[in-house]
Amino acid sequence: MAPTELHASDPQPLANWWQPRRLSEQGCWHLGIGPLSIYLERTQGEWLVGQQRHPDSELLHQVVQQPLEARPDDITFQRYVFRKAPLDFCLQPxxxxxxxxxxxxxxxxxxxxxxxxxxxxxxxCVRLLLGSQVQLQEWxxxxxxxxxxxxxxxxxxxxxxxxxxxxxxxxxxxxxxxxxxxxxxxxxxxxxxxxxxxxxxxxxxxxxxxxxxxxxxxxxxxxxxxxxxxxxxxxxxxxxxxxxxxxxxxxxxxxxxxxxxxxxxxxxxxxx
Structure with missing residues (x-):
């Protein structure tokens, strides 16, 4: 399946958030799956990955997909370096x-x-895959x-x-x-x-x-x-x-x- 270009969306009760997607080099992408939030940022040679959990029960039935102008300052990001960073990612349940x-x-x-x-x-659990099934993390x-x-x-x-x-x-x-x-x-x-x-x-x-x-x-x-x-x-x-x-x-x-x-x-x- 071809990766989908990312666009901002309102919170959705249910959505197929596990489809392959393509991330540009502009800003940070936020995906909220129930109480788990995942933040992704890509440059030409690296991916930055962060995550946090929300105790707010109102988020438990929602899927949030939205761009951010910059990654959050209060979250620790892990840095993955590549000769040429993959363009696509998939969050696999x-x-x-x-x-x-x-x-x-x-x-x-x-x-x-x-x-x-x-x-x-x-x-x-949510598994983060890049490009041709390169596994980075699982939460x-x-x-x-x-x-x-x-x-x-x-x-x-x-x-x-x-x-x-x-x-x-x-x-x-x-x-x-x-x-x-x-x-x-x-x-x-x-x-x-x-x-x-x-x-x-x-x-x-x-x-x-x-x-x-x-x-x-x-x-x-x-x-x-x-x-x-x-x-x-x-x-x-x-x-x-x-x-x-x-x-x-x-x-x-x-x-x-x-x-x-x-x-x-x-x-x-x-x-x-």
Whole structure:
């Protein structure tokens, strides 16, 4: 895809901010993606790159693209030097590099033989690419807390803890430019009731897709709980859910999933 020339724009609720673009040598370009602002400046032989995060919640649903006469003085810029600086850049959305643990609004009880559907949104990372895919930096849009997910300090894995909820209805999911939505099915194939208060979503195993309205989605995921099994069967559906049409794949998984994979997915499990 040919790079797009940059022009000033008003804040947009949703926009395909990941398209390749061309930056002139005049002034500084500001791109605000939810709470993350990225500042870019190019000269003949270098790129200057800066970033900051905004706590203002009013910015969370907006994409801002605008030229600035000069780069901000209160931001530290990193300098990348080239014999001849590339003209084009691309800000590529990526899923997080660890599983993300989300809490349900309250403990969820799934009777034997039942399945439930959730929609989980997780924050993105943004990767800066120049020219022919020269990667300069990658930033998480939100700084998430580390959390250990497992029954003990010896068994489990290091994950991110996200301040979000597993939504039961798609209508309840706020669509934001810095998050991706994963349709999740949890199936209880045990003979006992399954209780869940946290779910670990292995986002490094998932791809990222753009829907026609410029929202970002992953494939649908199914987690199957079986009797006396601390790990869940993990299945990636190779198509998006009914009613969700993706125009293109934006990024590949960070890791490849094994066939018939088992993952540590649930916390707060007990039998009744």
């Amino acid at each position: 990526r899923l997080m590099d660890r599983a993300v643990v989300v809490k349900t609004r309250q403990p969820v009880f799934i009777p034997p033989g039942e399945s439930i559907n959730f929609y989980i949104s997780t924050p993105l 998480p849009v939100l700084r998430l807390s580390d959390t250990w997910f497992g029954p003990s300090t010896r068994i489990g894995e290091l994950c991110y803890a996200a301040k979000t909820h597993a939504r039961h209805s798609l209508d309840e999911v706020p669509l934001r430019p810095h998050r991706a939505v994963t349709p999740l099915t949890i199936s209880n194939q045990d003979k006992s009731i399954l209780s869940i208060d946290k779910v670990s979503l292995p986002v490094p195993l998932l791809s990222l897709f753009e829907r026609s309205d410029h929202t970002l989605w992953t494939e649908a995921v199914t987690l199957v709980h079986q009797a006396e099994q601390p790990l869940a069967k993990f299945k990636i559906e190779r198509k998006l859910p009914l009613g969700i049409q993706a125009s293109q794949r934006i990024s590949e998984p960070r890791e490849q999933v094994e066939k018939n994979a088992l993952v540590r997915a649930f916390a707060g499990i007990f039998s009744d």
